[in-house]
Amino acid sequence: MANINIKIDGVEVEIEEGKTILDAARAINVHIPTLCYHEDLCVAGNCRVCMVEVKGARALVASCAMPASDGMEIQTNSLKVRSARKNVIELLLSEHNADCTNCYKNKKCELQDLASEYKTSGEAVYLDLVPLKNYTIDDFSPSIIKDDSKCIRCQRCVRTCEELQHVSALGVAYKGDKMKISTFFENPMYDVVCTNCGQCINRCPTGSLIERNYVDEVWDAIYDENKHVVVQTAPATRVALGEDLGMEPGKVVTGKMVSALKRLGFDSVLDTDFSADLTIMEEGTELLTRLKKALVDKDPTVKLPMATSCSPGWIKFIEHTFPEYLDNLSTCKSPQQMFGALAKTYYAQKKKINPANIVSVSIMPCVAKKFEADRPEMRDSGYKDVDYVLTTRELARMIKQGGLDFGALPEERYDSIMGESTGAAVIFGATGGVMEAALRTAYEIVTGREVPFENLNITPVRGMDGVKEVSVKIEGTVPEWSFLEGVELKTVTAHGLTNAKYVMERVKSGEGAYHFIEVMGCPGGCIGGGGQPIPTNMEIRKKRTEAIYMEDSGKPLRKSHENPEVIAIYKEFLGEPLSHKSHELLHTHYKARQRY
Amino acid sequence: MTYKKLKRIDLIFHEDCECHKVLEKTFSKSNDEIINDLLESGLKGRGGAGFPTGLKWKFTAEQPSDERFVICNADEGEPGTFKDREILFKVPDKVFSGMAVCAKVIGAKKGYIYLRGEYRFLLPELRKALDKFHNDIKDLIDFEILIQMGSGAYICGEESALFESMEGKRGEPRNKPPYPTVAGFRNKPTVINNVETLVYAFMICMHGPMKFKELGTSDSRGSKVFSVSGDTPIPGIYELELGMALDQFVEEFGDGDTKAVQVGGAAGFCVPRKKLKETIIGFEGVPTGGSMKVFNSSRSMYNVLHNYLEFFEEESCGQCTPCRVGCQQLIKGIEAVKKGEKKAVYLEQLLKLSETMKLASKCGLGQSVANSFSSIVGNFREEMIY
Ligand SMILES: Cc1cc2nc3c(=O)[nH]c(=O)nc-3n(C[C@H](O)[C@H](O)[C@H](O)COP(=O)(O)O)c2cc1C
Ligand code: SF4
Ligand code: SF4
Ligand code: SF4
Ligand code: SF4
Numbered sequence: 001m002a003n004i005n006i007k008i009d010g011v012e013v014e015i016e017e018g019k020t021i022l023d024a025a026r027a028i029n030v031h032i033p034t035l036c037y038h039e040d041l042c043v044a045g046n047c048r049v050c051m052v053e054v055k056g057a058r059a060l061v062a063s064c065a066m067p068a069s070d071g072m073e074i075q076t077n078s079l080k081v082r083s084a085r086k087n088v089i090e091l092l093l094s095e096h097n098a099d100c101t102n103c104y105k106n107k108k109c110e111l112q113d114l115a116s117e118y119k120t121s122g123e124a125v126y127l128d129l130v131p132l133k134n135y136t137i138d139d140f141s142p143s144i145i146k147d148d149s150k151c152i153r154c155q156r157c158v159r160t161c162e163e164l165q166h167v168s169a170l171g172v173a174y175k176g177d178k179m180k181i182s183t184f185f186e187n188p189m190y191d192v193v194c195t196n197c198g199q200c201i202n203r204c205p206t207g208s209l210i211e212r213n214y215v216d217e218v219w220d221a222i223y224d225e226n227k228h229v230v231v232q233t234a235p236a237t238r239v240a241l242g243e244d245l246g247m248e249p250g251k252v253v254t255g256k257m258v259s260a261l262k263r264l265g266f267d268s269v270l271d272t273d274f275s276a277d278l279t280i281m282e283e284g285t286e287l288l289t290r291l292k293k294a295l296v297d298k299d300p301t302v303k304l305p306m307a308t309s310c311s312p313g314w315i316k317f318i319e320h321t322f323p324e325y326l327d328n329l330s331t332c333k334s335p336q337q338m339f340g341a342l343a344k345t346y347y348a349q350k351k352k353i354n355p356a357n358i359v360s361v362s363i364m365p366c367v368a369k370k371f372e373a374d375r376p377e378m379r380d381s382g383y384k385d386v387d388y389v390l391t392t393r394e395l396a397r398m399i400k401q402g403g404l405d406f407g408a409l410p411e412e413r414y415d416s417i418m419g420e421s422t423g424a425a426v427i428f429g430a431t432g433g434v435m436e437a438a439l440r441t442a443y444e445i446v447t448g449r450e451v452p453f454e455n456l457n458i459t460p461v462r463g464m465d466g467v468k469e470v471s472v473k474i475e476g477t478v479p480e481w482s483f484l485e486g487v488e489l490k491t492v493t494a495h496g497l498t499n500a501k502y503v504m505e506r507v508k509s510g511e512g513a514y515h516f517i518e519v520m521g522c523p524g525g526c527i528g529g530g531g532q533p534i535p536t537n538m539e540i541r542k543k544r545t546e547a548i549y550m551e552d553s554g555k556p557l558r559k560s561h562e563n564p565e566v567i568a569i570y571k572e573f574l575g576e577p578l579s580h581k582s583h584e585l586l587h588t589h590y591k592a593r594q595r596y
Numbered sequence: 597m598t599y600k601k602l603k604r605i606d607l608i609f610h611e612d613c614e615c616h617k618v619l620e621k622t623f624s625k626s627n628d629e630i631i632n633d634l635l636e637s638g639l640k641g642r643g644g645a646g647f648p649t650g651l652k653w654k655f656t657a658e659q660p661s662d663e664r665f666v667i668c669n670a671d672e673g674e675p676g677t678f679k680d681r682e683i684l685f686k687v688p689d690k691v692f693s694g695m696a697v698c699a700k701v702i703g704a705k706k707g708y709i710y711l712r713g714e715y716r717f718l719l720p721e722l723r724k725a726l727d728k729f730h731n732d733i734k735d736l737i738d739f740e741i742l743i744q745m746g747s748g749a750y751i752c753g754e755e756s757a758l759f760e761s762m763e764g765k766r767g768e769p770r771n772k773p774p775y776p777t778v779a780g781f782r783n784k785p786t787v788i789n790n791v792e793t794l795v796y797a798f799m800i801c802m803h804g805p806m807k808f809k810e811l812g813t814s815d816s817r818g819s820k821v822f823s824v825s826g827d828t829p830i831p832g833i834y835e836l837e838l839g840m841a842l843d844q845f846v847e848e849f850g851d852g853d854t855k856a857v858q859v860g861g862a863a864g865f866c867v868p869r870k871k872l873k874e875t876i877i878g879f880e881g882v883p884t885g886g887s888m889k890v891f892n893s894s895r896s897m898y899n900v901l902h903n904y905l906e907f908f909e910e911e912s913c914g915q916c917t918p919c920r921v922g923c924q925q926l927i928k929g930i931e932a933v934k935k936g937e938k939k940a941v942y943l944e945q946l947l948k949l950s951e952t953m954k955l956a957s958k959c960g961l962g963q964s965v966a967n968s969f970s971s972i973v974g975n976f977r978e979e980m981i982y
C-alpha cells in the first residue's frame with residue numbers, strides 16, 4: 001500500500017494508507033488515551049476517550065476507528081478535545097462504583113489511570129448514578145468474578161470471547177441506560193458455555209472481570225503449623241511473573257520465583273514441569289498405543305486423532321461444543337492435576353507425611369485451572385488433589401505482600417522430589433510445546449534415534465500461526481514399532497479456541513486427517529494464559545515465548561524420558577506408562593455439557 | 597434568505613402513475629443520465645441527514661463489487677413521524693419503482709424494505725402489491741424486493757445499525773467510514789434511502805428534474821411530506837413545498853395559541869414563537885425528517901423535554917459513553933434542577949454536556965440529543981427551573 005502524509009499536532013507523519021490516526025500518533029509517540037481499543041481485537045470505537053480533532057470535520061473523531069487520509073491535520077490536545085475527553089471520563093465515573101481502595105484492580109486499572117490523569121477537582125461533575133442501578137456481582141464461579149458495577153461497557157470482553165475464543169459466552173444485553181454485558185439468559189458464568197479461559201479478564205480494563213483469588217486462603221495454610229504446604233509452578237509462570245514485579249517482558253525468573261516461594265513460607269517448592277515430563281510419558285505412550293490398535297489390531301473403536309488434554313479451557317470447550325469428540329481426548333489429566341494426585345500419594349509416602357495434612361497449591365498462568373481443580377473428577381488421591389490455584393498475578397501480589405524485593409532475590413533450585421524437569425517440559429508453556437515434547441520422546445521410542453531436527457528444535461510447530469499442520473515421516477523403526485515404518489505422522493497444533501474450533505470443524509468434515517492434535521485454549525499457549533500479567537499483546541506474548549525456548553535450550557536434559565525423577569517414579573511407584581496405578585491417578589474422562 | 601409561501605403540493609400521492617410505463621421510459625436512459633437527472637433535481641435524502649441522493653447512487657455504482665444492494669429504510673421511529681407508513685399504504689408501487697430504478701443504476705439484484713415492527717399490519721397488502729410488481733417488471737429487470745421486519749428499536753433506523761440488525765446481529769451503529777456506499781449490508785456497497793426519498797427519485801424520473809427543482813430553495817429543493825401533530829386542529833400528512841418560514845406553517849396548522857414547534861421530532865429543534873418568523877423549514881434553517889409537532893401555551897416545556905430525554909435514555913443503543921451516560925445525566929440533571937437539588941447554573945454544565953454528546957457520540961442519535969436539549973433549555977430556561 002502507498003504511504004500518505006498527515007500532520008499530528010503540527011508534526012508531519014508519513015504512514016501506510018489504511019492505518020488509523022491512533023496508529024499514526026503512536027508511531028511518533030503522541031499519547032492518545034484509549035479504553036475500548038485493544039491490539040488483539042477488532043475496533044469498537046465505543047468509549048470515545050480517544051477522540052481527536054480533524055481539521056474541517058464537524059464532530060470529533062475516534063482516533064482508534066478513523067483511518068488517516070492524505071493531508072489530514074489532526075489535533076490531539078485542543079480545547080475541544082480536552083473538554084470532551086474530560087466530560088467522557090466524568091460520565092464513565094458517574095456510572096462507576098469507584099470503590100478503588102476495596103478493588104482488586106486498584107493501581108492496575110485503566111479507568112483509574114485516566115481519572116488520575118484528568119481529574120483536577122476533588123468533586124464529581126455529574127450526579128452519581130450508581131445508587132440508581134441494580135448492579136450485580138456474579139461470584140458463583142471458582143474461576144471468575146464478574147462485577148457489573150465496575151464495568152465501563154467497552155465490550156473488550158465480548159470481542160475477546162467472540163473473536164479469539166469463538167465461545168461468545170458474553171454478549172451485550174438491553175439498550176440505553178440498561179445496557180450491560182451479560183451471559184445467556186443472565187445465568188451465572190458458572191452455568192454457561194464460558195470455558196473459564198480468562199482471556200476476557202486479561203483484556204478487561206477495569207475490575208469488572210477478575211479471577212477469584214485465593215491469596216488469603218493460601219496465607220492461612222502457610223501459617224497453619226499443622227499443614228505441609230507444597231507448591232508447584234507451571235512452565236509459563238517463570239517467563240511472565242517478572243512483568244508484574246517491575247521487569248520487562250521476556251525475562252526468565254525461575255530461580256527468583258523459587259527463592260520467593262521459599263521465603264513466603266511454602267514447605268516445599270516443586271515444579272509442574274516434573275509432571276509435564278510425566279504427561280509426555282503417559283500421553284506419548286497413549287498415542288503410540290492408539291496408533292497400534294488402529295493400524296495393527298484394526299480396532300474400529302479406537303479414537304483418532306488423539307487430542308491433548310492439558311488445557312482446561314479447551315476441555316470445557318470440547319465438553320460443550322464438540323462432545324462427540326470427548327473420546328478423542330487423551331485420557332491424561334493436565335500436568336497440574338497429575339502433580340496434585342501424586343502430591344498426596346507418592347510424595348506423601350516418600351516424605352512420610354499424612355496426606356490429610358498436605359495442602360497442595362499451584363501457581364498457574366491460567367484461570368481455568370481453578371475450575372479444573374474444583375472438578376469432581378480431580379479427587380483421585382482421596383482428597384482434593386489441588387487445593388488452591390493461584391494465578392501468576394496472585395503470586396506477584398503475595399510476593400509484594402511478603403515484602404520481598406524480587407529483583408534482588410538470589411536464584412534457587414526447586415526442592416526434591418518432583419522438582420526435576422527437562423526442557424521438553426518447559427516448552428509446554430508455549431503453543432506447539434506439547435507437540436514438540438511428545439515428538440522428541442515418541443520418535444525416539446519408535447526409532448531409537450533423536451528426532452531429525454537440528455538441536456532437537458522442531459521449529460515448524462513453533463510460532464504464532466493459529467494453526468500449524470506438520471507431518472513427520474517415521475523411518476528406521478525399531479522392531480517393536482515396525483508397523484509404523486514409513487508412516488507419515490500427521491499433526492496439527494492450534495492455540496486460541498477460535499483456531500481450535502476451526503481444526504475441529506476440519507476434523508468433523510474429514511478435510512483434516514490427523515493423528516495427533518495439540519490445542520491450547522489461550523492465544524500463544526499458556527504464556528498467553530488468562531492468569532498471566534496484564535497487559536497482553538502479540539509483542540509481549542512473543543517475548544515470553546522466546547524466553548521459554550531460551551530456558552529449554554539451556555537445560556542439560558531436553559527429553560522427558562530422560563528426567564531422572566520421572567524414571568524413578570516409574571520404578572518406585574507407577575510401574576510403567578499406562579499402568580493400572582497410572583490410570584488410577586493420572587488419567588480421567590470428561591462428560592458432555594449442554595451448549596445452553 | 598428566500599422565504600417561500602406555504603404551498604401544498606400533490607406529487608407523491610397523486611394517483612396518475614402507471615409505474616410500468618415510467619420504468620420502461622427510465623430504463624431506456626443510461627445510468628449516467630438518470631444520475632445526472634437526480635443530481636440536477638437537487639434531491640436530498642428525506643431520512644434526516646439530507647445527503648444528495650444522486651451522489652449516493654453514483655458512489656455506490658462506482659464502488660467495485662460483485663454484489664450491491666438497495667435498501668428502503670421504512671423503520672420510521674422518530675416520534676411524531678408517520679408519513680412513511682402513509683406512503684407505503686397508499687402508493688407502495690412508487691416506492692418499489694424507486695427501488696427498481698436505483699437497482700438498475702447501481703446494478704443491484706436484490707432490494708430490501710426494512711419495515712418498522714409496529715407496521716406489521718401493512719404486510720399483507722404490501723406482499724400482494726409486491727407480487728404484482730415483481731410480475732410487472734420481470735420483462736424489464738432482474739430485481740427482487742424482500743421485506744425484512746424490524747424489531748422495535750429506534751436505533752435500528754440508523755443505517756449501519758439497520759445493516760447489523762438485518763445481518764442478525766444486535767442493532768448497534770458501526771464506525772464510519774466505511775460508509776454504506778462502500779460497505780453496507782453484508783459489507784457490500786449499498787444504497788440506503790428513506791421511503792420518501794425513493795418515491796421522489798421516481799417522481800423525478802417521471803416528471804424530469806425541472807418540475808422538482810422549481811420547488812423549494814437552492815439548499816432545499818422540492819417538496820416534502822410532513823407529519824403534523826400536537827396542538828393542531830388538523831393533524832395529518834401534508835405534502836408541502838420546502839423553504840417556507842415557520843410562521844406560515846403555524847398560521848395554517850396552529851390552533852391560534854402556538855407556543856413552540858418541534859421540528860424534526862425528538863432529534864430535531866424546538867422553535868419558540870418569537871423565532872417562528874425568522875426560521876426556515878429546510879436544510880438552511882431547521883431540517884426535518886417530516887415531524888412537525890405543535891405545542892400551545894398549555895404545554896409544559898419541561899415535560900416536553902423530559903419526554904424526549906426519556907425516549908433517548910431508553911432508545912440509545914448504549915454502546916458509546918457520551919450517549920449512554922449523557923442521556924441519563926441530562927434527564928437526572930433537569931430533574932435535580934427542577935426539584936431544587938441542583939442550582940440553576942447546573943443547566944450550563946448540562947448544556948456543555950450536550951455539546952460534548954454532539955461532538956463525541958458515535959452516531960446520529962447521541963449527536964442529535966443536543967438539538968432538542970439546547971433549543972428547549974435555551975428558549976424556555978425559566979420553565980426548567982420553576
Ligand atoms: C437514530 C437514528 C434513527 C434513524 N431512523 C431513521 C428512520 O427511521 N428512517 C429513515 O429513513 N432514516 C433514519 N435515519 C437516517 C438513516 O441513518 C439514513 O441516513 C437514511 O436512511 C438515509 O436515507 P436518505 O438518504 O434517503 O435520507 C436515522 C438515523 C439515526 C441516527
Ligand atoms: S475498577 Fe478501577 S476505577 Fe473502578 S474501583 Fe476498581 S480500581 Fe477503581
Ligand atoms: S467487563 Fe470489562 S471488558 Fe467487559 S465491557 Fe465491562 S469493562 Fe469492558
Ligand atoms: S473466560 Fe474465556 S470463555 Fe469465559 S467469558 Fe471469558 S473469554 Fe469467554
Ligand atoms: S450515539 Fe447512542 S445510539 Fe449512537 S452508537 Fe452511541 S450509544 Fe449507540
Ligand code: FES
Pocket residue numbers: 033034035036037044045046047048049050051062063064065
Ligand atoms: S479507544 Fe477509541 S473509542 Fe474507545
